[in-house]
Amino acid sequence: MPTIKINGRDLEYEPGETVIQVAHRNGIDVAHYCYHPSMSPEGNCRICMVEVEGWPKPVVSCKQLCGENMAVQTESELAQSARAGTMEMLLVNHPLDCPICDQAGECHLQEYSYELGHGESRSTTPKTHLPKNVPFGEEIVYDAERCIKCTLCVRFCNEITKTGELAMANRSDNEQVVMTSKGEFTTNYSMNIVDLCPVGALTSRDFRFKSRLWFMDFTPSLCTGCARGCNVTIGGRGGRFMRMEPRENQDVNQWWMCDPGRLGYGHVNSETRLATPAVRDANGQWQPATFEQAIVAASAALKDARESHDVLLDGGATLEELEAARALASAMGGQARFAAATGDDADEFLIVNEKGANAKGAEMLGLERQADAAPAAVLVVERDGNVPAALRDGAGAVVAFVTDATNVPDSVRVAFPYGSWAERSGLLVNVDGRVQELRAARQVGPGNLSPAFALMEELTGELDGNHVPRDRGELVAAVKNEKAFAEVAFPAGVAAGQTVGAGS
Amino acid sequence: MSATPPRAPAAAPKDVEARQPAPTPVAFPPAALKDECEAILSRYPTRQAALIPILLLAQGHYDNWVSPEVEAGVAEYIGVSDSHVRGVLSFYSMFNLKPAGKHEVWVCRTLTCWLRGAAKLRDTALEKAQAERAGVVGEDGKFLVKNMECLGLCEVAPAVFVDGVAHTNVTNEKLVELMDACE
Ligand code: SF4
Ligand code: SF4
Ligand code: FES
Ligand code: FES
Numbered sequence: 001m002p003t004i005k006i007n008g009r010d011l012e013y014e015p016g017e018t019v020i021q022v023a024h025r026n027g028i029d030v031a032h033y034c035y036h037p038s039m040s041p042e043g044n045c046r047i048c049m050v051e052v053e054g055w056p057k058p059v060v061s062c063k064q065l066c067g068e069n070m071a072v073q074t075e076s077e078l079a080q081s082a083r084a085g086t087m088e089m090l091l092v093n094h095p096l097d098c099p100i101c102d103q104a105g106e107c108h109l110q111e112y113s114y115e116l117g118h119g120e121s122r123s124t125t126p127k128t129h130l131p132k133n134v135p136f137g138e139e140i141v142y143d144a145e146r147c148i149k150c151t152l153c154v155r156f157c158n159e160i161t162k163t164g165e166l167a168m169a170n171r172s173d174n175e176q177v178v179m180t181s182k183g184e185f186t187t188n189y190s191m192n193i194v195d196l197c198p199v200g201a202l203t204s205r206d207f208r209f210k211s212r213l214w215f216m217d218f219t220p221s222l223c224t225g226c227a228r229g230c231n232v233t234i235g236g237r238g239g240r241f242m243r244m245e246p247r248e249n250q251d252v253n254q255w256w257m258c259d260p261g262r263l264g265y266g267h268v269n270s271e272t273r274l275a276t277p278a279v280r281d282a283n284g285q286w287q288p289a290t291f292e293q294a295i296v297a298a299s300a301a302l303k304d305a306r307e308s309h310d311v312l313l314d315g316g317a318t319l320e321e322l323e324a325a326r327a328l329a330s331a332m333g334g335q336a337r338f339a340a341a342t343g344d345d346a347d348e349f350l351i352v353n354e355k356g357a358n359a360k361g362a363e364m365l366g367l368e369r370q371a372d373a374a375p376a377a378v379l380v381v382e383r384d385g386n387v388p389a390a391l392r393d394g395a396g397a398v399v400a401f402v403t404d405a406t407n408v409p410d411s412v413r414v415a416f417p418y419g420s421w422a423e424r425s426g427l428l429v430n431v432d433g434r435v436q437e438l439r440a441a442r443q444v445g446p447g448n449l450s451p452a453f454a455l456m457e458e459l460t461g462e463l464d465g466n467h468v469p470r471d472r473g474e475l476v477a478a479v480k481n482e483k484a485f486a487e488v489a490f491p492a493g494v495a496a497g498q499t500v501g502a503g504s
Numbered sequence: 505m506s507a508t509p510p511r512a513p514a515a516a517p518k519d520v521e522a523r524q525p526a527p528t529p530v531a532f533p534p535a536a537l538k539d540e541c542e543a544i545l546s547r548y549p550t551r552q553a554a555l556i557p558i559l560l561l562a563q564g565h566y567d568n569w570v571s572p573e574v575e576a577g578v579a580e581y582i583g584v585s586d587s588h589v590r591g592v593l594s595f596y597s598m599f600n601l602k603p604a605g606k607h608e609v610w611v612c613r614t615l616t617c618w619l620r621g622a623a624k625l626r627d628t629a630l631e632k633a634q635a636e637r638a639g640v641v642g643e644d645g646k647f648l649v650k651n652m653e654c655l656g657l658c659e660v661a662p663a664v665f666v667d668g669v670a671h672t673n674v675t676n677e678k679l680v681e682l683m684d685a686c687e
Contacts (some may be wrong), residue, residue, distance in 0.1 A: 133520045141520050167591035180587040181526045
């Protein structure tokens with residue numbers, strides 16, 4: 001393979017690769033705004049300029065193809081002064097309203113400006129004024145003054161979703177992004193442009209002005225809106241789910257996620273979340289209980305249960321929970337089943353019809369899918385989409401694990417709080433049979449929840465004296481011993497059988 | 505049925521501008537332009553490539569300006585989004601996005617012409633047009649004076665176009681004469 005020298009290192013490249021691609025692949029940081037690996041390079045922002053030894057002028061590394069015998073310097077005096085000059089130009093008309101800008105803290109303009117910029121502007125001309133607060137569809141707001149005209153959002157709509165809602169209008173310092181007069185995106189992926197925007201020009205209505213980033217905690221996890229299992233980062237603060245953004249995974253969601261998935265966290269922040277276990281007293285009134293009291297009450301209720309000995313789980317339940325539920329069901333002499341919604345909104349991109357985030361995993365473990373109401377002694381419900389009211393109330397369950405207190409059917413005598421997907425750790429098998437790790441997000445949910453699999457294991461122990469409650473590692477090991485999982489790769493760490501985090 | 509519970513629609517925040525209703529696209533091309541449009545299209549490898557000549561044709565047909573309705577009609581005809589058409593229209597100075605005057609006076613404002621007195625020409629033109637500034641039609645609706653970038657006539661600067669005809673080495677007197685000649 002041919003090689004190119006970057007900062008003195010000999011690096012291999014494929015013919016047709018650009019300098020920035022080779023640099024990034026080898027961990028050399030090159031500043032960039034308008035470059036994104038998924039789209040055609042446009043070379044309009046000029047921040048990525050580097051020096052090629054022997055060439056008279058710096059070149060934009062995002063468009064410069066690698067060539068044999070090229071020696072590139074990314075940090076030479078020429079490269080640095082080119083970047084500093086570009087920064088100065090970009091800031092001539094930028095409002096610099098960082099104190100009220102949502103992007104502050106993750107803004108590339110802010111970062112490079114801090115690194116390269118002058119503290120003060122040398123320009124004495126007043127800044128141009130352009131439209132602010134322009135709605136782009138229902139969920140996005142555009143500020144043309146903050147916009148650095150990198151055209152990433154325009155190219156996203158042209159090249160990735162191919163719906164072409166956005167375009168650049170006007171020239172020079174009047175240039176701005178305009179939306180089709182129809183005013184609506186025809187794609188389910190529009191909000192990715194908010195993440196793409198290197199500055200705070202595009203903000204999400206859902207998140208804007210809600211929190212400064214540095215007060216939030218971020219956790220890499222998964223979206224469970226459908227069985228694609230897009231990799232995401234969840235941001236939480238003080239028990240509230242603040243926002244979710246896609247995390248790159250070329251095998252699952254590339255860099256993207258869908259809008260319904262991103263916004264589908266309403267039930268996490270519900271006012272009626274069940275936060276502690278609750279037990280019905282002799283008068284049928286709910287009383288809060290400790291986990292220990294609830295376990296005792298639940299095992300008594302299950303021993304009394306006559307109608308059914310089955311467990312009905314939400315299609316988003318983790319492999320650990322499914323394994324624990326199977327043991328619980330067999331201790332009662334019944335079986336475990338799952339329920340999951342099916343949509344009709346699948347597209348050729350990410351969204352799939354299967355809405356049970358772990359329906360595949362449940363099927364691989366041999367659980368039956370339940371479509372109609374049927375009796376079950378134990379009920380596990382996270383999203384009422386997956387376990388609709390008819391199934392939930394028709395089960396006649398006596399023990400329930402629920403996210404929301406409104407999801408407890410009348411028949412239930414003991415209710416355990418169940419973490420939403422954002423508060424649980426465990427393994428999910430996506431639609432393609434890929435095992436991925438869900439991680440409980442910091443600062444989301446009521447907190448102090450015992451993991452459902454641990455509670456089920458304890459319950460099993462109460463019902464079956466010979467059963468020694470298993471920890472998460474042992475549950476994962478049991479799943480791995482299943483025939484259907486023999487050939488399946490598990491995420492590192494979990495594969496070693498070790499307990500990864502204590503759950504929620 | 506979707507596993508994602510429908511979220512309450514975001515309340516319209518006070519700070520976000522209200523959305524303008526979408527214009528109703530004109531039926532494009534009108535009968536008078538049909539043949540010409542097809543002839544133009546046949547000259548280009550893709551429909552999108554024919555956008556500028558078709559817009560020029562449309563502008564000529566609809567009183568020398570392109571309204572949002574015409575913009576949307578052309579967008580449908582070409583098969584691109586109207587934002588894309590807006591991008592092209594707003595980039596090129598020869599397109600008018602607002603009702604134009606009866607006559608158009610283009611004054612070059614790029615370096616060579618400016619050094620040779622174009623600023624004065626523009627002021628004269630604006631005064632005669634009774635217009636507040638370039639790009640705005642004068643009170644009587646007769647003239648639209650526009651600032652243009654280099655018209656490619658630097659060697660005979662200053663240059664002015666009146667209704668699409670180039671005039672070079674223009675003096676103040678000559679410009680007054682030219683504008684007076686307009687009906
Ligand atoms: S809105 Fe953001 S992504 Fe779009 S052109 Fe402006 S800076 Fe780039
Ligand atoms: S495609 Fe599915 S998993 Fe991905 S973001 Fe959308 S709902 Fe979530
Ligand atoms: S990243 Fe190369 S020019 Fe913008
Ligand atoms: S500068 Fe006026 S024609 Fe070139």
